[in-house]
Amino acid sequence: METTRQHAIIVGVQLQNDTNFAYSMEELRNLAAACNITVIGELSQKASRINPSHYLGTGKIQELSMLVEDEDTLIIFNDELAPSQIRNLESSLDRQVIDRTILILNIFADRAKTKEAQLQVEVAQLQYMLPRLNGMRESLGRQGGGSGLKNRGAGETKLELDRRRIEERITALETELQGQVERRQIQRRQRHKNEVPVVCLVGYTNAGKSSLLNAMVETYHPGSNKQVFAKNMLFATLETSVRSIRLPDHKTFLLTDTVGFVSQLPHHLVKAFRSTLEEVTEADLLIHVVDASDPQHEQHMAVTSETLKALGADGIPTVYAYNKSDLTDRAYPAVEGGTITISARQSSGISELTGLIRSHVFNDYIQCEILVPFDRGSIVSYFNEHAHVQEVSYEEQGTRLRLECRAADYERFRGDFVELSH
Template identity: 80%
Template sequence: METVQPRAVIVGIQLQHDTNFAYSMEELRNLADACDIEVAAELSQKSSRVNPSHYLGTGKIQELALLMEQHEATVAIFNDELSPSQIRNLEAALDREVIDRTILILNIFAQRAKTKEAQLQVEVAQLQYMLPRLSGLRDSLGRQGGGSGLKNRGAGETKLELDRRRIEERISALQLELQVQVSRRQIQRKQRHKNEVPVVCLVGYTNTGKSSLMNTLVETYHPGSGKGVLAKDMLFATLETSVRSIELPGRKTFLLTDTVGFVSQLPHHLVKAFRSTLEEVTEADLLIHVVDIADPQHEQHMAVTRETLKALGADNIPTVYACNKADLTGQPYPQVEENSVTLSALQNRGIKELVTLIRSRIFTDYIQCEILVPFDQGSLVSYFNEHADVQAVSYEEQGTRLKLECRAADYERFKDDFIELPQ
């Protein structure tokens, strides 16, 4: 049977001094679209404060009820996180399903989550959101379970049967299960630190092209490896952290990490649940802040990303900017500035310039030298051939002469085993 797409009216309050209201409402439309809900109409109200009991004033609630009836809308989507009493009162007044921005984002995450860890994280976030709202959400959850198009997978159908105590028990069980995943990730991170491989992390607003950039970098330096990640033109296509090793010419390697995209008013339940995943960002040596410069709102997106990084404690990590999708702007590219590259991941233009910028930021501990390795230290020659950029080799009476670029740490570690020669 063909599923009927639910129709909705989106609702928001523009508070005084709120200059981003029009943009946030447009984003709410996009979020609804990502959740397969058709936005039939929009209602807004200018106010100095949000009504604590009903979010909207009495007159606006009547206007909303007429608007929903006129457009045959079954859902009202509010642009802020609603309190349990607000949801209960609005549903009673409208006799329609009421959801807020938070549950919309939670549902998108539930639909997109593919790995075990992401599914666990989303379910924890959903349950933590639902816990104080059990009474207010009881009716709307019943309608969701009835096929309104909001796929609360994993945490949906059982919510009506679960009482508060059982939900708390479920959260505890999920968090224990998540801890196993977190421990595994921490072991992997420790191993990377042990190997002294720099970590570069892609961050940015959702749908700016982070995964496309990762795929282009992988294909450029490892053609035909088949190690690309999912890249789609949609909100929150990436919920799982993906790590790929990028080996550059000159025996220089770094790990490239793709992360979940950010969005304004990202629910704190999600930030908390995904903290273990987002810890990849906090331990990076360099961040690549990917910006969709073809989007008129990219300045606001950059501000949201910076705020989220600050909340994670990652605002002090060195950052370079990849100004992506330049092919959609009509401006000449690639262009390189001190801390940014204007490029197109899709067209594979500006990638080498970006890598040059990355190299200059993360491979700062390398030195050029010329050394003589005694023949009885043959293993050292093998080590440098594997871990350094050996540019010239010659054989002399006393041993093997190497001209190379290597890590300063390796030079210090082995300096007693070779003779340094003047260059």
């Protein structure tokens, strides 16, 4: 049986000098659609400031009241509402009122698949609810229902917990999350120890980061079944996926897929996902993936840059990858400085992108020619496995290798071979 879609009216206030208002309302529609909610109407008001008690002015409240005929119609506001605003609006309109934040939290709750993502989302939901408990029991109870609003992890029963029990639950969840964070930090330290460069895919939600990761995996590891979930929808990826990419010349780097950004991403979520997003701050290179086919892609890039700055990752070298170019009139694949035009769906531009990655993360490699004594055969095996051996010949004194290897490996074995050229 198909679930009946919930209907909603979206409401926003356009403040002076807000040039992105139309776009943020369009995005609110898309967020509602991702929650299986059909938007049947829209109301907006131009104002110098948000009304502190009702968000909207009195006249607009009356106008909204006339718009909402069906008692099951949701009213979704484009900003995060204060607890008192929700209370006053529900009292005036006699309808369920939700805001942009709870909409995004619900999408995250529905998409979270791994234990860590589920814990992070539940912490964010509970932190959002904590100041909204007083006098909101009925409204919060209603939020657990409805086809599109699966408040999983913080459903009706949890919403009825008293403040103390919610605080205890948050503490317990954060302790559990800390264990996950420590495990991730151990993995990271291990990677640093192995000196494997880390390349992070970042960008707006639905820019094609997961599709690009899959195209890279399929290019260099065909048939490995290491693909990640990729779908044309908001927040398809909530978990950080890491794949090791081994190039034909034995160079290896780790490619990380991250959660997509969105404008006005609730601070509860940024805080909850901080441990996941730490991957970004420790990367050697960022690939900022942009949906070139989206008319708002410049706005998306600005939001991504702001989010990276907030995370403290704005100083990391960045390559801009304009994806979905097959849906535009841009020529692709094309490289210009630190910018590349690609189509992940068509796997077009993968070798060019790899070239850009190489130039950033493999600059500690050296070309050399060495003679390895026969009794040091293990060194030859090591270089065959971890370096790009271009030529091998056998002489009386040992094995002659012409190769490209990491400077660290060269120094490590320097006392065990004869240096012929460097």
